[in-house]
Amino acid sequence: MKIGRNDPCWCGSGKKYKVCHADFDEKLAELKAKGEKVPPHSLIKTKEQLEGIRKAGKLNTEILDMVAENIHAGMSTEDINKLVHEYTIAHGGIPAPLNYCGFPKSVCTSVNDVICHGIPSPDEILQDGDIINVDVTTILDGYYADASRMFCIGQVSDEAKKLVEVTKESVDLALAEVKPWGHLGDIGEVNSKHVYAHGYTVLHDIGGHGVGNDFHEEPYVCHIGKKGTGMLLVPGMVFTIEPMVNEGEEDFFQDEENGWTIYTEDGSLSAQWEYTVAITEDGVEVITH
Numbered sequence: 269m270k271i272g273r274n275d276p277c278w279c280g281s282g283k284k285y286k287v288c289h290a291d292f293d294e295k296l297a298e299l300k301a302k303g304e305k306v307p308p309h310s311l312i313k314t315k316e317q318l319e320g321i322r323k324a325g326k327l328n329t330e331i332l333d334m335v336a337e338n339i340h341a342g343m344s345t346e347d348i349n350k351l352v353h354e355y356t357i358a359h360g361g362i363p364a365p366l367n368y369c370g371f372p373k374s375v376c377t378s379v380n381d382v383i384c385h386g387i388p389s390p391d392e393i394l395q396d397g398d399i400i401n402v403d404v405t406t407i408l409d410g411y412y413a414d415a416s417r418m419f420c421i422g423q424v425s426d427e428a429k430k431l432v433e434v435t436k437e438s439v440d441l442a443l444a445e446v447k448p449w450g451h452l453g454d455i456g457e458v459n460s461k462h463v464y465a466h467g468y469t470v471l472h473d474i475g476g477h478g479v480g481n482d483f484h485e486e487p488y489v490c491h492i493g494k495k496g497t498g499m500l501l502v503p504g505m506v507f508t509i510e511p512m513v514n515e516g517e518e519d520f521f522q523d524e525e526n527g528w529t530i531y532t533e534d535g536s537l538s539a540q541w542e543y544t545v546a547i548t549e550d551g552v553e554v555i556t557h
C-alpha cells in the first residue's frame with residue numbers, strides 16, 4: 269500500500285511523510301530505476317533505534333577498553349571470557365555471543381592462526397609473542413553493537429606486528445570510503461587493495477554484516493570488491509566492517525569438534541579489526557569508538 273503524503277512517515281519520526289522521507293524515497297526510486305541496488309526500508313534505522321545502538325556501542329567500547337587494561341601473558345582466554353561476561357552483566361548488558369546459535373561463551377577469542385570464532389578455554393594460556401583478536405558484541409535494551417580489536421601479548425615478532433597494523437589500516441582506509449550514496453563495493457576495493465599491497469590475503473566468504481536490531485542482519489559486507497558496485501549506502505544503515513586478514517593464503521577450515529573455530533589452512537597468522545558504523549546524512553559515524 270502506498271503511504272499518503274500526510275500520513276506519518278514509515279521511519280517512526282512521527283512527522284508527516286511529505287516533510288520526512290518522501291524526497292528520500294523518490295531519490296531511491298530514481299536510483300533503483302537506473303539499476304542501483306537500493307536497501308529496503310528495513311535496513312534503515314529510525315532515530316530511536318540509532319540512539320539505542322549508540323548506547324550499546326558505548327558499553328561495547330567500555331568492555332573492550334576494560335579488556336585492553338587487563339589482558340596479559342599467563343592469563344587464559346577463559347579469564348577474558350569471565351571479565352567480559354561479568355562486566356557486561358554488571359552494566360546492564362547481555363553478551364550477545366552466549367548461546368548465539370549454540371556458541372558456548374560470551375566473547376570470541378582468536379589467537380594466532382585462528383581467524384575468528386575462537387572459543388575461550390581455561391586450557392588456552394596467552395603466551396609472550398601471541399596475537400589475539402577479542403570480539404565483543406553487546407546487547408543493551410535490545411540493541412546490538414559489535415566490535416573487535418587485536419592485542420599483542422608481550423614482545424611479538426615484527427611480522428606479527430605488521431600484520432596487525434596493516435589490518436587496522438585497512439579498516440581505517442575503508443572507513444574513509446564510507447559515505448552516503450556510495451556503494452558497498454567501495455569498502456571492499458579499498459580494503460582488499462591495501463591488504464594485497466602488503467602481500468596478505470583477506471577472506472572473501474566471511475565478512476561484515478548489518479547489525480543493530482539483531483546480531484547479523486543484511487547486507488553482507490564483503491571486504492573484497494569493486495568501487496561503484498554492490499548495495500547503495502544510504503543514511504540510517506548500520507553495519508560492521510571487519511576484515512579477516514591472513515599472512516598467508518586465504519583458505520580456511522573449521523574446527524570439526526566444536527563446529528565454530530575457523531583456522532588458516534596453512535597455519536599462518538591471521539588478524540582482524542571490527543567496527544560498527546552508521547551512515548549519516550553527510551558521512552559516517554563510528555558507533556564503537
Ligand code: MF3
Pocket residue numbers: 364365366368369371375376385403404405414508510542
Ligand atoms: N562477533 C562476530 C561477528 O563479528 C560473530 C560471532 S558469532 C559467535 O560477526 F557466536 F561466535 F559469537
Ligand code: CO
Pocket residue numbers: 414476477508510542
Ligand atoms: Co561482526
Ligand code: CO
Pocket residue numbers: 403404405414415416542
Ligand atoms: Co564481532
